[in-house]
Amino acid sequence: MAVNNPKFDASEALLGAYSVPDGAKWALDARSLAAANLRRMGAPVKRDEYWKYTNPVGLTQVPAPKAALFEAGETPMFDAIDRLKLVFVDGVFDADQSDDLALSGLEIETLSDALSKDIHWAKDLFGVLETNGQTPVDRPLAALNTAVAQEGFVIKATGKVAKPVAIRYLHASDSSDAMVHHVIKVDAGASLTLLENGPGAARFNSVMEVDVLDGAEFHHIRTQGRDHQRRTATHMFGRLGAQSIFRSFTMTVNGILTRNESVLEFTGDDAKATVGGASAGDGRDFHHDDTVFVTHDSLNCESRQVFKKVLRNGATGVFQGKILVKADAQKTDGYQISQGLLLDDNSNFLAKPELEIYADDVICSHGSTVGAIDEDAIFYLLSRGVPKAQAEDMMILAFLGEAIDEIEDDALSANIHERLAEWMERRRG
Amino acid sequence: MLDIKNLQVGLEEEDKQILKGVDLKIGEGEVHAIMGPNGSGKSTMSYVLAGKSGYKVTGGSATLYGDDLLDMAPEERAAAGLFLAFQYPVEIPGVGNMTFLRTAVNAQRKARGEPELTAGEFLKEVRTKAKSLKIDADMLKRPVNVGFSGGEKKRNEILQMAMLAPKMCILDETDSGLDVDAMKLVAEGVNALRDGKRSFLVITHYQRLLDHIKPDVVHIMADGKIIKSGGPELALEVENNGYADILAEVA
Numbered sequence A: 001m002a003v004n005n006p007k008f009d010a011s012e013a014l015l016g017a018y019s020v021p022d023g024a025k026w027a028l029d030a031r032s033l034a035a036a037n038l039r040r041m042g043a044p045v046k047r048d049e050y051w052k053y054t055n056p057v058g059l060t061q062v063p064a065p066k067a068a069l070f071e072a073g074e075t076p077m078f079d080a081i082d083r084l085k086l087v088f089v090d091g092v093f094d095a096d097q098s099d100d101l102a103l104s105g106l107e108i109e110t111l112s113d114a115l116s117k118d119i120h121w122a123k124d125l126f127g128v129l130e131t132n133g134q135t136p137v138d139r140p141l142a143a144l145n146t147a148v149a150q151e152g153f154v155i156k157a158t159g160k161v162a163k164p165v166a167i168r169y170l171h172a173s174d175s176s177d178a179m180v181h182h183v184i185k186v187d188a189g190a191s192l193t194l195l196e197n198g199p200g201a202a203r204f205n206s207v208m209e210v211d212v213l214d215g216a217e218f219h220h221i222r223t224q225g226r227d228h229q230r231r232t233a234t235h236m237f238g239r240l241g242a243q244s245i246f247r248s249f250t251m252t253v254n255g256i257l258t259r260n261e262s263v264l265e266f267t268g269d270d271a272k273a274t275v276g277g278a279s280a281g282d283g284r285d286f287h288h289d290d291t292v293f294v295t296h297d298s299l300n301c302e303s304r305q306v307f308k309k310v311l312r313n314g315a316t317g318v319f320q321g322k323i324l325v326k327a328d329a330q331k332t333d334g335y336q337i338s339q340g341l342l343l344d345d346n347s348n349f350l351a352k353p354e355l356e357i358y359a360d361d362v363i364c365s366h367g368s369t370v371g372a373i374d375e376d377a378i379f380y381l382l383s384r385g386v387p388k389a390q391a392e393d394m395m396i397l398a399f400l401g402e403a404i405d406e407i408e409d410d411a412l413s414a415n416i417h418e419r420l421a422e423w424m425e426r427r428r429g
Numbered sequence B: 001m002l003d004i005k006n007l008q009v010g011l012e013e014e015d016k017q018i019l020k021g022v023d024l025k026i027g028e029g030e031v032h033a034i035m036g037p038n039g040s041g042k043s044t045m046s047y048v049l050a051g052k053s054g055y056k057v058t059g060g061s062a063t064l065y066g067d068d069l070l071d072m073a074p075e076e077r078a079a080a081g082l083f084l085a086f087q088y089p090v091e092i093p094g095v096g097n098m099t100f101l102r103t104a105v106n107a108q109r110k111a112r113g114e115p116e117l118t119a120g121e122f123l124k125e126v127r128t129k130a131k132s133l134k135i136d137a138d139m140l141k142r143p144v145n146v147g148f149s150g151g152e153k154k155r156n157e158i159l160q161m162a163m164l165a166p167k168m169c170i171l172d173e174t175d176s177g178l179d180v181d182a183m184k185l186v187a188e189g190v191n192a193l194r195d196g197k198r199s200f201l202v203i204t205h206y207q208r209l210l211d212h213i214k215p216d217v218v219h220i221m222a223d224g225k226i227i228k229s230g231g232p233e234l235a236l237e238v239e240n241n242g243y244a245d246i247l248a249e250v251a
Helices: A005-017 A026-039 A111-115 A127-132 A140-148 A376-383 A388-404 A410-428 B042-050 B073-079 B095-112 B119-130 B137-142 B148-165 B180-192 B207-212 B233-239 B243-249
Strands: A085-087 A106-110 A153-157 A165-170 A176-185 A191-197 A203-212 A217-225 A233-240 A245-253 A257-266 A272-282 A287-296 A300-311 A316-325 A333-344 A347-358 A363-371 B002-011 B015-027 B031-035 B056-066 B084-087 B092-096 B168-170 B201-202 B217-222 B223-232
Touching: A005 A026, A005 A140, A026 A127, A026 A140, A026 B148, A106 A111, A106 A257, A106 A333, A111 A140, A111 A153, A111 A176, A111 A191, A111 A203, A127 A140, A127 A203, A127 A233, A140 A176, A140 B119, A191 A272, A191 B217, A203 A217, A217 A233, A217 A410, A233 A388, A233 B056, A233 B092, A245 A257, A245 A363, A245 A388, A245 A410, A257 A272, A272 A287, A272 A316, A272 A388, A272 A410, A287 A300, A287 B233, A300 A316, A300 A347, A316 A333, A316 A363, A333 A347, A347 A363, A363 B042, A376 A388, A376 B073, A376 B092, A376 B201, A388 A410, A388 B056, A388 B095, B002 B042, B015 B042, B015 B056, B015 B223, B031 B233, B042 B056, B042 B073, B042 B084, B042 B168, B042 B201, B073 B084, B073 B095, B073 B148, B092 B095, B095 B119, B119 B148, B119 B180, B168 B243, B180 B207, B207 B233, B223 B233, B223 B243, B233 B243
Parallel strands: A085 A165, A153 A176, A165 A191, A176 A203, A191 A217, A203 A233, A217 A245, A233 A257, A245 A272, A257 A287, A272 A300, A287 A316, A300 A333, A316 A347, A333 A363, B031 B201, B031 B217, B084 B168, B168 B201
Antiparallel strands: A106 A153, B002 B015, B002 B056, B217 B223
8 A cells, every 4th residue: 555645645635624415325325436436546636647737736735725705896697697596605505595496397406405315316327427437537526526515406407498597606705615516417308508607615616417318408608707816626527318419618717726627428329519618817826727528439429629718927728628439439520629819928828639539430620729819910900099908808809709609599608708898898997 | 291201111120121211291182192113112101100010110200290100009090090901901800890890980089089989870870881882781790801802801991991080091002902893992982081181192003093093193112212203194104114214214
């Protein structure tokens, strides 16, 4: 037995820092399995291949590092949209601030309620999609979450859900350390839109397991905004049935550390998935990491990864994206683009695009670019009288817009565009 | 109004002099044309006046209504009333043409302390002006110049000029890449803006554009200087004989 290995010291410390919630036997079994997985993998450390661009220490240290509160002073995102509102404060569900858990086409209950029932459909998903997603790459923070998370929702969409479910995560304490775990099932032919916004906590660890059955649709739009000191690690595990649609988009602005992992698996034919993100980072302490793994294991499926990052004043953006096409996944159409726009010489964009293909009749393309703002375009705008800062912002919005346009719903897409433009304008002063 | 005196300009990155003492005075409402062989410095002069980076002014001056242009940022020159129609209009993916136009118009109004146009006012104006230039709604919606044909790009330049209503318009080879009909359309757009006060500097290789936009004065530029000035007949002389005679005559 190795001693003094920091990976295992850290995983023990993490498991020791949280208590395991009570629940039905199947739930406790799933939690034990996750804890055992974490012990086997160890906590992530900087020398892990999968963490070489992002130092995980702020995500693993015990206790969690503090984060000063941030007052945004603006209308919360998605407030103008007719939705089922659910509010978490520092990772704890706040029923008083939330709507009643009732919506046509939707079954929804808290994680702790679902996990205390001896018989529940969530048994087939809770910790299951997460565990599947641990191969071939370890995701220890997700295992930790399954092992100890008490908060979250178990949601089943049984038809076309009338309006989006919108979860808002508020950050209220400078030392909060949140663990949130959602289990989502979109029944065959059903559709659900899930909106998430807010920083969540001083440190926020979330896992979402999403099972999208045959012919079902899942739309996910998330904003992680403007809370400068927060740290966040999110994992989304999606399983796609035949002819299903899965779309996820995340906008991230500021935050000391953000690691968003998306792990998708196509298990039925003719399905489509898009994962995209737009992020804007300002300052040496901004670090944002999108890590995506898409596995094609069925016929004629289409996946798109579209990530854009604007970085300035020493900010760092990371993209690690992989498309794995298994031998039987013929007619796969895989696409991946990651682009960094650097506004100065101090900022960094680090990308690791990967394709691994075992089928011979597929179309897969990937690209990654990094560059500065097009000076000719800036001069063109200046020559028409647009001031420099505004001209730059127009170019930035145009650049990020290509990722935002991946959102299918025009109203939500416009919502994100407008918010970003507001932030830019406010930044210009 | 535009007064250029002994303007000398080199490149910032390398030791190369391009303009070697240009003198040019354009009065209110006048149309001047500049012709000249390739590499004589015509486009450089237009860029330097508009404020493009990469050039180093080593001597001389350029003023617009007495204000020192060379001391202003490009956007200030625009707000002061200078407009350059680009030889190669820049494509800007992701920025809608309409958004771009409205931002530019309102930025200039703001800089001059005038009230900004409301969305309704702007729309009304742009529709009228676009129509006369045969610019359809689709072109206004598309990203700036992206996927535009050569003719569409040049018409879009004239639309911007019409919307921004500058005092001094510089047209840098606006006729290049245009067929006869497109050139007529562009020329009509320019002529519609002639109001006795607004001045124009038309840079061109061909006399044909000057059939449509009638100049008051024609200048010949060679090797970074204006070597000869005259009336419209000078353009015809170039058209018939090329530059060789004029160059020989000056040398």
